[in-house]
Amino acid sequence: MQLQILLGLLLSIAIVSCNGLTMSGYLSKVDKARLAGVFKASWPLDDAATAHYALLGLTTLGVDAPSGVCEVVKKSANPSNIEAAYHASVAASLAKPACSLGGALKGLEARLDDASLSAESLLQLVTTLKNEKLPLDAKKVRSVMDRLLKDDSSAGTVACVLLAGLRIGLDKADLAKFKGDMKDALLQADESDGQYLYYDKGVYTTALVTEALLKTTDKLGEAVAPADKLVKLANYLLSRRQIYQFKSAAQLLVALKSFADSSVQSPVVLFLKSGATLSKSSGSGVVSVQLADVWGRPVSPAGASMTLASAKNTGSGAVFLKDAAMSVALASERSVFNIDFMKAKPTVGFYQLAVSAKSSEKRFLFPASIALQVKVVSTVAVQSMEVAVADRDQQSAPVPVKLTYPAKAKSQLEADSHQRLSAKFQITMSGDNTPVTVHQAFIRLNHLTANKEAIFVAEPDKDKVS
Template structure:
């Protein structure tokens, strides 16, 4: 059975075992490693992301009748600064399918604008197009319609009434004061001129409504698209007003919004991809707040073979910030908070731009996790950069280990120590097969030594595995270290017989050692041992992983026993007895049917009433409640109407 040690830069190594058809995974319960606090952004839009988004936008081709999807595809190419393939066909598609409504005109005219870098002139013409767009600016229109109408008019070069636009926006915000409505209002207001501070001042109140997630992200209730529209609109309006958005904890909130957007760059829909790309570009190119991305480029594992920690300093699109002085303010050992580095400047990488290096192993750190606090100072001062201090990355220092002082032996239960011991040297296996019965114990001691500091250590994962050589069944035990980090394993063969299914035979003893900070996890077959167990209550029927398993037969619940026929007959007679008595009394006293008239209402009511009684009888025999209620609705309505008519007639005759 193959054992796998696995791990990567994001998750700690784990051990995967199986016993029979069941798999067991043991993982270190440690924090994720590529983690950076919200003082700076820990990710950016890479070239790999660029290629993936380009493929996503290309997937919308060939452009068909969906003008909206064509718009998002062309918009994506424009944001990526790539030429649109088959640009002429895109133009013909939107011209053929544009409709006389504001949304369709917005998509079509935006496509025409987006095709200009591809040197394709796309002129959108439609009867009553200008009037349709002017109607979109009327009072009562929602802010999204107002924005799309004014954007389409600007795309077409059509003049619009600014006062009319402001009045429509004010009414729209009164009717809907949600964050998405404000986001589109910000976008629409960015087309206005003059004093726009009354819209600019709304940004603070809207940003205050964002929800914080995990102390690292900020988002609005509507999700990705809503958050992108609000932030995109806020910064485009701020650019038009030429005044930075003002709200509390600006740096912290901008970084958390940036973390949210770059964390959602793996979206699959065209709409969300275009929204993410647009807002990331806005956060990168605006002149007020530009988040800095501090990214761990090298492996999260640091060792003598790879002693250097590499950090990339860039904007959200991966662009260079120019020459920057990067300083490791502190490097702290997570376990004991010991500081191993204080105010050490990183060196620019010779082969990679915007990448800076820190030789962490030069201070001979102990194994474990380290948090490195970084700060940066651009050579050309830029007060708009956010996240230049307090960036924190986490790495781990790994080490190689050896297994030493290995002794294995067999002892009687009554004896405190082994009577026969064998000393072993890794990776050699014991030459002779050990033998132990249920009156004896199998003992093993060993020590794990850190080669870097030549000291014993305790590993997070240490297991003793015994494998039956015939059936391949596996049993795992966990040895425990003492105060000197010496591991001891003591198997009482008789007491643990049930674990082995009382299956006497030859077993292979293996030692498995792994840890998130161990560079060379070990799997060592130490020795073979023949274990003799007492006879158990049952012998195991297991013959192998792929042997035929016993058939599972489903047992249906037995139906409840019905009462005797005589009981059912007596019950039926008792139910019908009142009717028999009623008819007998009528026959003796005489039934007065003189007032019965053969009117439609009288006949209908009595027929309906009889049908209801008959329906109850059918329900008692075999109908379900739902079927009965359906039929009762059909019969009951005319019965009610006929009865109401009959009673009204009787009342009228009495008067």
């Protein structure tokens, strides 16, 4: 029978949390691939609305769409139905190569005189007229915008009106008149857990309002919305990135891309790029932190710097490092910052790192601080091992046999059903032989002839474990 020692070591994961502005993540490659699969699953297409949102999602992701779009959208090019015309026009413009509706929507511009036009219909109508290069009376659109906001100041209406204004090319002075409406729209949002901001109509409305706020802000060239509210909107949208509904998923992507591309207010995500486990034995102890936007793209802000404010041992509570500057990984790209954590000779255990970053570019919204958790580990050795056979009634003292693990005993041990086998050993750090308490240790007995095994949990000696 063969005896083996198995050590169970608890591995760590990276945990990100923040004080002040808090970003809960970013759109990863896996997220993008999954969403692309959701949109592609709509082929073969059944209607222009599905084609519109599937193409919008894939185009925003930068993914080529399957063919077979034009046949579907041409059937929906009906000037008597604003929504159907809108879906057909947008889908036709996004198709590769673009589809021509051949003047099928001629006369649609007359619908601007419809007194019952809603904010959503206005946005759809303006978008369609612009796409199809049909007559578009900007003054008439501007008048309808004022009428709509006078009758309804809901966030959805504000978003549609702002986007319609951007479509007709309103200048900064005219757009500035809507600052109050933008602020009112934000006040209508609900907040959850101090981290998320959203509208009760769901993902689509939240994403549409976000797009309108960001694109209007970019056109104005100045911040209108408080930074913390924008970050909470981004957090909500990121928390819903597992969505499968075409319309909401496509608009969610548009909103997140607007965050990443914003020239005025773009949240920055800090996350652990290196592994969360650092090894004393291998000397692999560099902690790397990545700067990225919500789209997952690395960002290199001008004058960016990063500081390890503190490193606290979560077991003892002792602060290990304080106010240590982190260095740029590559001079040509200031998106990754490193610090050689092992250089400070930490002991084995969990550490919570408080990291902060800043830059001279005001458009980037940095968290005040983030917390990253890493674990310092080391290879271990089995020392002072003894194996003994004794009677179960313990009337006779066991005679221990000393072993140098993993070598075999020099003599064969014999035991029967009236006896018990015991083993004692000590776990130490490789190199300096410092005793260490592991999370769990197991002893495995292998029966070489029968090819069977039994595994036992080794219990720590309470008198020798602190």
